[in-house]
Amino acid sequence: MKRVLLKLSGEALAGDKKTGFDEATCLGVAGQVKQLVDKGFQIAVVTGGGNFWRGRTSETIDRVKADQIGMLATVMNCIYVADIFRHVGMKTEIFTPFVCGAFTSLFSKDAAVKALEEGKVIFFAGGTGHPYFSTDTGAVLRAIEIEADAMLLAKAIDGIYDSDPKVNPDAKKFDEISIQEIIDRKLMAVDLTASIMCLENKMPMLVFGLNEENSIVNTMSGHFTGTKVTV
Numbered sequence: 409m410k411r412v413l414l415k416l417s418g419e420a421l422a423g424d425k426k427t428g429f430d431e432a433t434c435l436g437v438a439g440q441v442k443q444l445v446d447k448g449f450q451i452a453v454v455t456g457g458g459n460f461w462r463g464r465t466s467e468t469i470d471r472v473k474a475d476q477i478g479m480l481a482t483v484m485n486c487i488y489v490a491d492i493f494r495h496v497g498m499k500t501e502i503f504t505p506f507v508c509g510a511f512t513s514l515f516s517k518d519a520a521v522k523a524l525e526e527g528k529v530i531f532f533a534g535g536t537g538h539p540y541f542s543t544d545t546g547a548v549l550r551a552i553e554i555e556a557d558a559m560l561l562a563k564a565i566d567g568i569y570d571s572d573p574k575v576n577p578d579a580k581k582f583d584e585i586s587i588q589e590i591i592d593r594k595l596m597a598v599d600l601t602a603s604i605m606c607l608e609n610k611m612p613m614l615v616f617g618l619n620e621e622n623s624i625v626n627t628m629s630g631h632f633t634g635t636k637v638t639v
C-alpha cells in the first residue's frame with residue numbers, strides 16, 4: 409500500500425472524555441501518521457463528528473438540519489486535527505464539498521491528488537455535502553475518487569464482531585471477513601451504503617482500535633490485530 413484513507417471516528421478522538429477532543433489522543437495519532445509520511449506513504453484523513461453531534465442526536469429537529477450540523481462538526485474536527493498534525497511537523501490541507509470561507513479548499517480530485525503527491529496530509533471534511541449520507545459513505549467515496557489502495561478505519565473498538573461487544577461479553581471478533589458477508593449479516597461495521605460502495609468498487613478495509621498503542625503504524629507495517637475486510 410502506498411496511498412490510504414484513514415477514517416478516524418469522532419468518539420475515538422474524544423478518548424475517555426466521550427465528547428470534544430482528547431489532545432493526548434490526537435497528538436498520538438499525529439505522531440503515528442508522521443512516521444508513515446516520513447516513510448513516503450500518502451495519507452488522506454476523514455473524521456467522524458460523533459464527539460460533537462450525531463445525525464440522530466435530536467428527535468425534535470429536521471433530519472436534514474441535523475445532518476448539516478453533523479457536517480459542520482466534521483469540519484471543526486478536521487481543522488483541529490490538521491493543526492495538531494502541523495504542530496508535529498506535517499503539511500496539511502483541508503477539503504470540503506462546499507465553500508467554507510477561508511477555512512478550507514473546495515474539493516476536486518485533481519487538487520487532492522496533487523496535494524498528496526506534494527507530501528501533504530489531506531483532510532476531507534463535510535462528508536459528501538448532502539444529508540442522509542454518513543461520514544463512512546463520504547470516506548468510501550473519497551477513497552475511491554483518489555484511488556486509495558485501502559481504507560483504514562480507526563474506531564473506538566478493535567475490529568468487527570458478530571454482535572455488539574459492549575452489550576454481549578461473548579461477542580466474537582473476526583480476523584477476516586468479506587464485505588459481502590458484512591452486508592448479508594447486517595454487521596454494520598460501516599453503514600449499508602458505504603458497504604455496497606466498497607463492494608462495487610473493490611475497496612478493501614482494515615478495521616482496528618485507535619486507542620491501541622501504535623495501532624496505525626502497526627496496521628501499515630503488517631502487524632495487524634484488527635479485522636481485515638476483503639472484497
